[in-house]
Amino acid sequence: MSGRILIVDDVAGSRIVLRARLAAACYDTVMAADGAECLAIAQGGVDARPDLILLGLGLPDMTGAALLRRLRADPRSRAIPVIGFDAGPDSAARIAALAAGADDVFAKSAPEAVLLARVRNLLRARVELAAVPGLAEPPAVFEPSGVIALVSSCPDRGASLHKELCQHLRDRIVVMNQAQAMDAAMAGAMDVFVIDAGSGKGAMAALGLLSDLKSRQATRHAAVCVAGIPIQDYGAAMAYDLGADDVVSPGADAMELAVRLCSLLRRKHSRDRQRVRVADGLRLAVIDPLTGLYNRRHAVPELRAIAARAQESGTGFTVMVVDLDRFKAVNDQHGHAVGDAVLVEVGRRLRSNLRDGDLLARIGGEEFLIALPGTLDEEGRLVAERLCAAIEEVPILTGSGLGVSVTVSIGVAGSLPDGGGPAGIDAVVEAADQALLEAKAAGRNQVTLRQSAA
Numbered sequence: 001m002s003g004r005i006l007i008v009d010d011v012a013g014s015r016i017v018l019r020a021r022l023a024a025a026c027y028d029t030v031m032a033a034d035g036a037e038c039l040a041i042a043q044g045g046v047d048a049r050p051d052l053i054l055l056g057l058g059l060p061d062m063t064g065a066a067l068l069r070r071l072r073a074d075p076r077s078r079a080i081p082v083i084g085f086d087a088g089p090d091s092a093a094r095i096a097a098l099a100a101g102a103d104d105v106f107a108k109s110a111p112e113a114v115l116l117a118r119v120r121n122l123l124r125a126r127v128e129l130a131a132v133p134g135l136a137e138p139p140a141v142f143e144p145s146g147v148i149a150l151v152s153s154c155p156d157r158g159a160s161l162h163k164e165l166c167q168h169l170r171d172r173i174v175v176m177n178q179a180q181a182m183d184a185a186m187a188g189a190m191d192v193f194v195i196d197a198g199s200g201k202g203a204m205a206a207l208g209l210l211s212d213l214k215s216r217q218a219t220r221h222a223a224v225c226v227a228g229i230p231i232q233d234y235g236a237a238m239a240y241d242l243g244a245d246d247v248v249s250p251g252a253d254a255m256e257l258a259v260r261l262c263s264l265l266r267r268k269h270s271r272d273r274q275r276v277r278v279a280d281g282l283r284l285a286v287i288d289p290l291t292g293l294y295n296r297r298h299a300v301p302e303l304r305a306i307a308a309r310a311q312e313s314g315t316g317f318t319v320m321v322v323d324l325d326r327f328k329a330v331n332d333q334h335g336h337a338v339g340d341a342v343l344v345e346v347g348r349r350l351r352s353n354l355r356d357g358d359l360l361a362r363i364g365g366e367e368f369l370i371a372l373p374g375t376l377d378e379e380g381r382l383v384a385e386r387l388c389a390a391i392e393e394v395p396i397l398t399g400s401g402l403g404v405s406v407t408v409s410i411g412v413a414g415s416l417p418d419g420g421g422p423a424g425i426d427a428v429v430e431a432a433d434q435a436l437l438e439a440k441a442a443g444r445n446q447v448t449l450r451q452s453a454a
Helices: 012-024 035-042 064-073 091-100 111-127 155-166 178-187 205-216 234-242 252-287 295-313 329-334 335-350 376-394 422-441
Strands: 004-008 027-033 053-057 082-086 104-105 147-151 172-176 191-197 224-229 246-248 317-326 359-362 367-373 410-416 448-449
Touching: 004 012, 004 035, 012 111, 012 147, 027 035, 035 053, 035 064, 035 104, 035 422, 053 064, 053 111, 064 091, 082 091, 082 111, 091 104, 091 252, 091 329, 104 111, 111 234, 147 155, 155 172, 155 191, 155 252, 172 178, 178 205, 191 205, 205 224, 205 234, 224 252, 234 246, 246 252, 252 367, 252 448, 295 317, 295 367, 295 422, 317 335, 317 376, 317 422, 329 335, 335 359, 335 376, 367 376, 376 410, 376 448, 410 422, 422 448
Parallel strands: 004 027, 004 053, 053 082, 082 104, 147 172, 147 191, 191 224, 224 246, 410 448
Antiparallel strands: 317 367, 317 410, 359 367
């Protein structure tokens, strides 16, 4: 976990106390005495930027809210978590700091255990989705509304809080008890859970539900706010370490809770978008963008896995190398757009004539690799002949209505019955390549088989 923390406070004694607390927990610290120095560090070189900022809200050169807005407006510091501090912030001061972009606001007298738990909590959330080059997110122009589950074992308390929150939020708020919350958790339909720890069995029941929600696949990415645990209470530290995204003291009013929930929804939606971009990036890294088939980067380790499974089961496997015949002539005569359409349709026909567990990848311009787990030489040859026929039998229609007739040549090689293991893969692929050359030399549009090559 990263651990470079910037302490910003105009009182030297406060900076020293915080630094000592954090040093004991093995965090690296850097200090600033005013807003300008904070901005210079937070928006400076990448290697020098902090992972978290502890910000005294009473600075000599600018207000804490003004500094927070400047931090959140700059892409270099936008994602850095910030905990605001004041001598004893009242509700209005907390709301102003939270609305300006603080992740939380504590009194300077907050217990050390709670502070360190919150620091761990925010740093953990920051590194959960590590930044991926090229996937930095600009601020959202429009934030969608969310669905908030208000979990309370006291119907009257839940109804009262629901009424108050509806005056400040445009999001859908659903009141439920803990049993209903677990049903909602199974469905995974909630963006935020607000757990009322001030009702029923209190803090221990709230922490138990929090732990359940964070451990389930359907709700592990939902934000969870535990309301009703005093910040001085050790239960607050436990909540942060169990994964709570926020803990709200009993004295907080509906306006403060609404501001905190808006921030949680905004962060949750941002993380959802980032997860989608990361997943798309990972998918595109192994997918050929033209045909939608796997590429060589995916095919090589997948082929090794097929060989390993074949060796364990003693079933063997077959490899095919497929190449379009005279594809250059298609591009020269009809243009590259038609050539691309031909490649896409050939890939589709190959895929539709293979089993779900078979490997199909585009490994070159007009070359495809196929692996058939559990299939030996003669079976592989029959499949290859079926693929040749599927490509040849119907001309490929392009977007302009043009019908283009194409054929493929296929080289086939089978592994030994024990699969040959990962070490034998290169020999099998090389044998399939040689068989392809023989099929081309024999007149194209045909299959050549080389018997067990490894």
